Amino acid sequence: MTTTNDYSPGLEGVISNATTISYLDLDKEEIVIRGYDLIELAQKLSYLETAYLVMHGKEPTQQEAAALRKTLSDQATLPPEVYAMLKSLPKQTHPMDALRTGISMLAGYEDPAILNDHHPEPNFAKGLKIMAKAPVIACNAYRANQGQPSIPADPKLGFTENILWMINGKRPDKESVDMLDMVLTCYIEHELANSTFTARIIASSLCDIYGAITGAVASLKGPLHGGANEAAAQMLVDILQKGGAAKAEQYITDIRAAHGRIMGFGHRVYMRKYDPRAFLLKDYLPRLLHKKPEGEEMYAIYRKVEEVMFRETKLYPNADYPIGFILYLLDVPIPLFTPLFLCARIPGLIAHVEEQHKENRLFRPRVIYLGPRELHPEKAGAGR
Amino acid sequence: MTTTNDYSPGLEGVISNATTISYLDLDKEEIVIRGYDLIELAQKLSYLETAYLVMHGKEPTQQEAAALRKTLSDQATLPPEVYAMLKSLPKQTHPMDALRTGISMLAGYEDPAILNDHHPEPNFAKGLKIMAKAPVIACNAYRANQGQPSIPADPKLGFTENILWMINGKRPDKESVDMLDMVLTCYIEHELANSTFTARIIASSLCDIYGAITGAVASLKGPLHGGANEAAAQMLVDILQKGGAAKAEQYITDIRAAHGRIMGFGHRVYMRKYDPRAFLLKDYLPRLLHKKPEGEEMYAIYRKVEEVMFRETKLYPNADYPIGFILYLLDVPIPLFTPLFLCARIPGLIAHVEEQHKENRLFRPRVIYLGPRELHPEKAGAGR
Numbered sequence: 001m002t003t004t005n006d007y008s009p010g011l012e013g014v015i016s017n018a019t020t021i022s023y024l025d026l027d028k029e030e031i032v033i034r035g036y037d038l039i040e041l042a043q044k045l046s047y048l049e050t051a052y053l054v055m056h057g058k059e060p061t062q063q064e065a066a067a068l069r070k071t072l073s074d075q076a077t078l079p080p081e082v083y084a085m086l087k088s089l090p091k092q093t094h095p096m097d098a099l100r101t102g103i104s105m106l107a108g109y110e111d112p113a114i115l116n117d118h119h120p121e122p123n124f125a126k127g128l129k130i131m132a133k134a135p136v137i138a139c140n141a142y143r144a145n146q147g148q149p150s151i152p153a154d155p156k157l158g159f160t161e162n163i164l165w166m167i168n169g170k171r172p173d174k175e176s177v178d179m180l181d182m183v184l185t186c187y188i189e190h191e192l193a194n195s196t197f198t199a200r201i202i203a204s205s206l207c208d209i210y211g212a213i214t215g216a217v218a219s220l221k222g223p224l225h226g227g228a229n230e231a232a233a234q235m236l237v238d239i240l241q242k243g244g245a246a247k248a249e250q251y252i253t254d255i256r257a258a259h260g261r262i263m264g265f266g267h268r269v270y271m272r273k274y275d276p277r278a279f280l281l282k283d284y285l286p287r288l289l290h291k292k293p294e295g296e297e298m299y300a301i302y303r304k305v306e307e308v309m310f311r312e313t314k315l316y317p318n319a320d321y322p323i324g325f326i327l328y329l330l331d332v333p334i335p336l337f338t339p340l341f342l343c344a345r346i347p348g349l350i351a352h353v354e355e356q357h358k359e360n361r362l363f364r365p366r367v368i369y370l371g372p373r374e375l376h377p378e379k380a381g382a383g384r
Numbered sequence: 385m386t387t388t389n390d391y392s393p394g395l396e397g398v399i400s401n402a403t404t405i406s407y408l409d410l411d412k413e414e415i416v417i418r419g420y421d422l423i424e425l426a427q428k429l430s431y432l433e434t435a436y437l438v439m440h441g442k443e444p445t446q447q448e449a450a451a452l453r454k455t456l457s458d459q460a461t462l463p464p465e466v467y468a469m470l471k472s473l474p475k476q477t478h479p480m481d482a483l484r485t486g487i488s489m490l491a492g493y494e495d496p497a498i499l500n501d502h503h504p505e506p507n508f509a510k511g512l513k514i515m516a517k518a519p520v521i522a523c524n525a526y527r528a529n530q531g532q533p534s535i536p537a538d539p540k541l542g543f544t545e546n547i548l549w550m551i552n553g554k555r556p557d558k559e560s561v562d563m564l565d566m567v568l569t570c571y572i573e574h575e576l577a578n579s580t581f582t583a584r585i586i587a588s589s590l591c592d593i594y595g596a597i598t599g600a601v602a603s604l605k606g607p608l609h610g611g612a613n614e615a616a617a618q619m620l621v622d623i624l625q626k627g628g629a630a631k632a633e634q635y636i637t638d639i640r641a642a643h644g645r646i647m648g649f650g651h652r653v654y655m656r657k658y659d660p661r662a663f664l665l666k667d668y669l670p671r672l673l674h675k676k677p678e679g680e681e682m683y684a685i686y687r688k689v690e691e692v693m694f695r696e697t698k699l700y701p702n703a704d705y706p707i708g709f710i711l712y713l714l715d716v717p718i719p720l721f722t723p724l725f726l727c728a729r730i731p732g733l734i735a736h737v738e739e740q741h742k743e744n745r746l747f748r749p750r751v752i753y754l755g756p757r758e759l760h761p762e763k764a765g766a767g768r
Contacts, residue, residue, distance in 0.1 A: 007400065007401065009401065010745035010747050010748055012748065012749075013750060014391075014398065015390055015391035015751065016395060016749035016750065016751060017391065017752075018391070019752070019753060019754065019755070020754050023755070024750075032753065034755055035757050035759035036759045036760065037760075040760065040761060041761060045761050045763065059761060059762060081469075081473070085469050089465070089489070089492045090492045094491075094492075100488045100595065104484045104485040104488050104602075105473070107477070107478075108478075108485075109474055111476070192749055192750060194585060194589045194746060197585060201581060201582050201603065202578075202599065205578045205609035205610075205611075206607050207606035211606075214484060214598065214602050215582060215586065215602045219586045219589050219595070220589070221591045221595055222586070222588075222590040223589070223590050226589075227590075227591075268748045361396070363394050363578055364576065364578055364652045365397075365398045365399065365581065366398065366575070366576060367399065367576050368401075369403060369407030370402050371406075371407070371419055372418070375418070375419035376421075376424065377420060377425060377428045377429050379428055379429065
């Protein structure tokens with residue numbers, strides 16, 4: 001058995017690095033982003049304006065915001081070989097794995113001298129390409145899974161609008177675009193989440209930003225991280241199919257009795273406080289229920305699960321709980337929830353990779369060794 | 385500016401986790417692998433025998449070693465879509481990036497239920513598939529880069545022999561196979577290297593082993609990590625082309641004067657002691673020089689650079705320095721040096737992912753925030 005006297009499992013409470021990007025202030029219950037309250041940003045700025053702030057540490061002027069929008073629009077294309085790769089994947093491939101493969105593949109399209117230049121300007125230029133192309137990969141990976149033809153980004157549509165467009169080829173209504181935009185902003189940056197930590201560690205070997213973000217996609221797929229929004233929505237659907245709100249309490253009780261995990265509740269850092277993002281977003285739920293015939297019933301399930309979970313565990317919802325439900329109401333397919341979380345987080349990842357490369361120190365901690373010592377081989381001799 | 389009073393940059397000296405896999409014992413100058421001295425293992429066991437030990441914590445019987453060899457041979461195939469992806473990559477794609485993309489892509493070929501089952505048996509089964517297929521991807525990514533046709537693994541050849549076979553389609557001599565086998569063993573596992581740390585962090589979100597190893601490939605590409613063997617060999621070639629051993633001292637002096645970095649010397653953990661792997665391998669160099677016409681001259685360069693570096697910096701070579709030269713003498717193309725390091729490390733990565741999944745705690749450290757506070761947005765208004 002391991003002892004925990006000499007280290008903190010999961011590096012809980014350990015300081016990994018200094019940053020000027022973001023901070024979870026538990027005392028003030030504030031997600032600080034470059035000095036601003038994320039909740040205020042989500043209400044007052046668009047996702048792209050917030051993205052500029054996250055990456056550059058200042059609000060964009062109108063010209064700067066317009067330039068960012070144009071760069072992302074210009075770069076929202078994929079080489080035909082990436083489309084071909086997506087179409088060649090087995091149909092069971094999770095879009096998150098397809099997104100990881102696609103971002104990894106894109107590294108080869110950079111001139112190697114630029115790929116390995118970790119100064120701010122090339123890092124931001126490469127990062128914006130990844131940010132522009134990631135939703136195109138994600139949505140079209142899903143479409144390829146479904147045997148549907150690709151839908152490229154439409155240069156006439158904005159960044160957020162294009163995401164909904166590429167999912168199903170329908171022009172989205174303003175209410176849906178505004179709601180998704182706020183969701184993307186809520187996901188944009190969150191201090192040293194597991195995926196952000198992954199990106200910084202990879203960047204610290206002086207690997208390039210494509211590698212760092214590829215690793216972050218891998219991390220974010222995990223159900224203890226980004227995979228939670230998918231799991232939370234899937235649970236609501238399961239309860240709906242098994243009898244609706246009247247069955248919600250039994251459903252939760254059964255899973256907990258079997259030591260199963262209910263996703264979308266609690267958070268390592270917030271512990272027993274309300275995630276400010278979940279607190280903001282829950283108020284938007286009632287006005288979206290009309291978008292699906294089952295909206296009202298699922299909202300009843302949603303509230304019942306929250307009530308039971310709080311009564312039984314004293315855990316509040318985290319951002320993934322309302323976001324899973326919102327994306328469902330916006331008709332986003334569940335397998336795209338985690339990929340869209342990743343897409344939304346890219347400005348934060350770019351900022352962290354840039355900060356890591358600017359003042360780098362290779363991440364290389366040590367271990368406590370609890371295995372045997374002083375053994376010597378007896379040659380088994382089965383060769384190589 | 386950051387202060388370093390409250391944290392250790394790069395987590396230097398911080399304990400990240402307990403392990404029974406390996407430990408760098410600086411007092412005894414020993415790389416402990418499951419209780420054994422790695423240097424003794426490299427001299428007495430084959431790479432595959434050591435791989436079994438790393439993964440399972442015990443030496444294999446002859447039957448177990450033979451079974452491992454058979455599994456790896458059976459699994460050393462690639463889906464045609466992966467070959468097609470490799471051939472579709474831009475020619476400038478580094479084989480390390482191609483290997484990362486290929487391993488990521490393979491996740492889709494697992495049944496999702498098995499992909500997301502993190503118990504030991506499915507984890508080892510998936511890990512061995514990655515171990516078997518990684519050299520096939522790496523060698524054939526390089527061949528695709530060169531416009532050469534693919535060479536699949538030959539089921540009649542052993543694991544190590546197949547690597548040399550797939551590079552150039554020539555039957556390798558026993559001396560080369562034995563030497564490469566020892567190099568692979570030296571690279572097999574090394575406590576919490578940046579790539580191993582990356583794999584554990586990704587695994588801790590309960591992402592699957594394909595994601596964890598994909599992230600490790602990204603990390604290992606960095607020149608502060610696996611990229612060093614490529615850089616070290618490239619330096620020797622550069623010096624040869626610029627006048628040979630007589631110019632070596634000036635070459636090193638010039639780079640150091642320009643604050644450039646000489647790769648292959650020093651190591652975060654060993655600091656000012658000799659890396660035991662480099663100490664072992666340097667004695668094998670003289671007997672390999674006959675393999676290349678320029679062997680003797682490069683060995684003179686090799687020794688001169690080591691002498692100058694020790695005189696000027698008191699740094700000893702790390703494993704990447706002799707290994708870079710050995711792989712060059714074995715006619716392995718330089719762009720494959722880092723991919724082969726990754727392939728060699730896979731048993732260690734499998735063991736760490738398995739250990740992380742067995743007793744998991746999500747990695748999620750904190751930061752020191754040094755940015756501004758109490759800012760409020762002025763709506764720029766360029767929309768989304």
